[in-house]
Amino acid sequence: MNVPWRDLGxxxxxxxxxxxxxxxxxxIGVRVLSPASADGESAGRxxxxxIAITSLCxxxxxxxxxxxxxxLL
Amino acid sequence: MDTLVIVxxxxxxxxxxxxxxxxxxxxxxxxxxxxxxxxxxxxxxSAVLNLVGAFLSVEVAKTISSGLVDDAKITPAVIFGGLxxxxxWNLVTWLVGLPSSSSHALFxxxxxxxxxxxxxxxxxxxxxxxxxxxxxxxxxxIAGAVAATGVFLLYNITRRAARRRTREGFRxxxxxxxxxxxxAHGANDAQKTMGVITLVLITAGVLGAGSGPxxxxxxxxxxxxxLGTYFGGWRIIRTVGHRLTKIEPxxxxxxxxxxxxxxxxxxxxxxxxSTTQVTSGAVIGSGIGKKLSEVxxxxxxxxxxxxxxxxxxxxxxxxxxGRVAISGTPGVLIVAGVLVxxxxxxxxxxxxNKVDSHNVNDEPTAPKPRSxxxxxxxxxx
Numbered sequence: 001m002n003v004p005w006r007d008l009g010x011x012x013x014x015x016x017x018x019x020x021x022x023x024x025x026x027x028i029g030v031r032v033l034s035p036a037s038a039d040g041e042s043a044g045r046x047x048x049x050x051i052a053i054t055s056l057c058x059x060x061x062x063x064x065x066x067x068x069x070x071x072l073l
Numbered sequence: 074m075d076t077l078v079i080v081x082x083x084x085x086x087x088x089x090x091x092x093x094x095x096x097x098x099x100x101x102x103x104x105x106x107x108x109x110x111x112x113x114x115x116x117x118x119s120a121v122l123n124l125v126g127a128f129l130s131v132e133v134a135k136t137i138s139s140g141l142v143d144d145a146k147i148t149p150a151v152i153f154g155g156l157x158x159x160x161x162w163n164l165v166t167w168l169v170g171l172p173s174s175s176s177h178a179l180f181x182x183x184x185x186x187x188x189x190x191x192x193x194x195x196x197x198x199x200x201x202x203x204x205x206x207x208x209x210x211x212x213x214x215i216a217g218a219v220a221a222t223g224v225f226l227l228y229n230i231t232r233r234a235a236r237r238r239t240r241e242g243f244r245x246x247x248x249x250x251x252x253x254x255x256x257a258h259g260a261n262d263a264q265k266t267m268g269v270i271t272l273v274l275i276t277a278g279v280l281g282a283g284s285g286p287x288x289x290x291x292x293x294x295x296x297x298x299x300l301g302t303y304f305g306g307w308r309i310i311r312t313v314g315h316r317l318t319k320i321e322p323x324x325x326x327x328x329x330x331x332x333x334x335x336x337x338x339x340x341x342x343x344x345x346x347s348t349t350q351v352t353s354g355a356v357i358g359s360g361i362g363k364k365l366s367e368v369x370x371x372x373x374x375x376x377x378x379x380x381x382x383x384x385x386x387x388x389x390x391x392x393x394x395g396r397v398a399i400s401g402t403p404g405v406l407i408v409a410g411v412l413v414x415x416x417x418x419x420x421x422x423x424x425x426n427k428v429d430s431h432n433v434n435d436e437p438t439a440p441k442p443r444s445x446x447x448x449x450x451x452x453x454x
Contacts (some may be wrong), residue, residue: 003203004344008211011338015219019334023223023327027230030242034234041235065253068334071341072129072260 022064029057077405078277081149082270084156084409086297089266091163092175093123093301096262098309099172099332099352100254103325105433106314109247112305112430118248119255120303126259127267127295141180141205142187144275144282146195150405151186152273154395157412158182162387164419166379170308170428173379174347178387179265180205185388186395208339208346209380213354216335220355223327224362231323243322250329257336258348259298264340266294307428313353315434316372318360327362328355350380 033046033054046054100122101115110118159175159182166173180201187195231239267286270293274280280287286294314320320328332348332355339346353376360368394412397404 003207004342007342007344008207008215010342011212011335011344012215014338015215015331015334016222018338019219019331020223020226022334023330024226024230026243026246026326026330027227027323030239030246031231031234034231034238034242036233036235041237065249068253068337069129069256071337072126072257 018064018068022061025057026061029054029061032057075277077149077153077402078273078279080405080409081153081156081273084153084160084412085266085269085273086293088156088160088163088175088179088269089263089294089297090301090304091160091167092179092262092266093120093298094304094306095163095167095172095175095301095309096258096349097302097304097306098313099348100251100258100329102310102313102352103320103328103356104247104251105310106320107244107247107322107325108434109244109322109325110251112307112310112433115251116303116305116430118252119258120299122252122255123259123263123302124295124299126256126261127263127291127298129256129260141197141200142183142272143191143195143197144272146191147187147272147276148190148399149273149277150398151190151395152183152269152276153405154186154190154393154398154408155179155183155391156269157394157398157408158185158387158389158391160412161390161415162383164416166383167306167308168419168423170312171376171379172309172313172349172353173376173383174209174349175262176265176347176349177205177209177380177383179269181384181387182391182394183269184384185391185393186398188388189392189396190399204344208344209350212335212339212344212346213350213357215354216331216351217354217358217361219331219334220324220328220358221362223331224324224359227323227327228363240322243326246326247322247329250326250333253333254329254336254348254352255302257333257340259295261336261340261346261348263291263294263298266297267291270294305430307430307433308423311428311433312372312376313356316369317353317356317376318368320356320359321363324356324359324363328352328359331355331358347380 032050100119104110105112105115159178162178184196267290270290271286332352335351336348357368394408398408
């Protein structure tokens with residue numbers, strides 16, 4: 001009986017790096033887009049630079065989702 | 074195609090329907106709990122994506138149709154018995170609101186019916202261990218670990234962000250992550266029914282050994298699971314969304330993303346894992362990542378017991394149903410009659426304490442204690 005350790009390791013690595021990576025990148029995107037004042041409320045509209053950084057983060061997340069769907073095909 | 078084969082195919086699609094409504098919670102429970110999506114919208118999106126997902130891959134279907142049991146030693150009546158075991162276990166766990174694995178119910182039912190009808194040699198126990206049991210133990214742990222790590226990092230990253238905008242951001246993210254779980258669920262779970270129907274067609278001699286599912290099998294399986302998903306297993310949605318841990322949009326997003334990644338990676342490798350166990354593991358992980366005490370371990374323990382019981386319980390029911398069904402047409406009719414009667418009973422029992430899209434987010438209330446006057450008057454009568 002061959003327990004598929006290699007495949008389980010692959011699932012673990014993919015989940016950690018792809019899944020964890022998407023979570024962290026999305027969180028960074030939300031963080032950059034949501035500057036806060038001292039009381040934790042929104043500190044106005046985000047600057048164009050913040051919007052650009054967030055867009056980049058979200059685009060990488062979207063690409064990772066697209067790759068995930070592609071692996072099924 | 075003879076009548077028995079048609080009866081088994083219809084029963085397989087009925088199982089697929091129960092799989093859909095049993096597992097709606099996997100994708101949408103956290104999005105409904107955090108109000109990222111309205112309940113009816115959530116199940117509609119999930120249904121459509123389950124249908125789409127069914128067309129994406131057939132790797133898992135091939136594992137089921139050519140791996141778990143020896144297709145040369147079984148008949149459509151045996152598969153019918155296995156399906157009955159799976160459907161009944163799914164209905165029992167749905168009635169009590171437990172997110173047990175539809176996949177393990179199916180495998181258990183098939184193993185039990187095959188064992189009783191054709192002996193232990195007809196069950197490929199090596200494949201059962203390597204492709205079912207090991208992934209069943211490992212996958213919720215992996216999903217839980219990724220979700221816990223993700224939630225821990227996510228809260229630290231957004232600690233100084235504007236609170237309201239952060240919640241909104243993750244609510245939007247949840248719509249995408251929940252949709253991805255639905256797609257992955259369709260890709261993984263619809264294939265299980267495709268695999269069973271393909272197995273029936275192989276045992277009946279309609280398809281050659283080792284064949285993949287024909288297009289009509291892919292379409293009907295996708296449609297059945299989509300309809301079941303739209304029907305909505307509200308009892309289980311309430312358990313996963315509210316009773317395991319108090320979920321915020323950040324946690325929901327992390328849980329769904331982790332679950333989707335594990336399911337997609339496993340489907341790609343052809344492992345028919347339980348999406349229920351993966352998502353439940355991820356939800357528990359999302360509670361651990363925020364604060365250990367937030368997980369309601371009593372509920373988690375009951376779910377774990379249900380996980381452990383699913384395979385043997387479905388196998389026992391499947392064995393009994395299979396034993397009766399292989400005796401001939403009267404046996405099949407008796408089993409079908411019992412299945413319909415029990416399913417109707419479970420449905421009527423569920424109406425006594427109805428959970429639907431209108432009250433799925435209500436906090437469960439304890440029964441009101443009777444007032445002293447009411448008790449006195451009752452005994453006075």
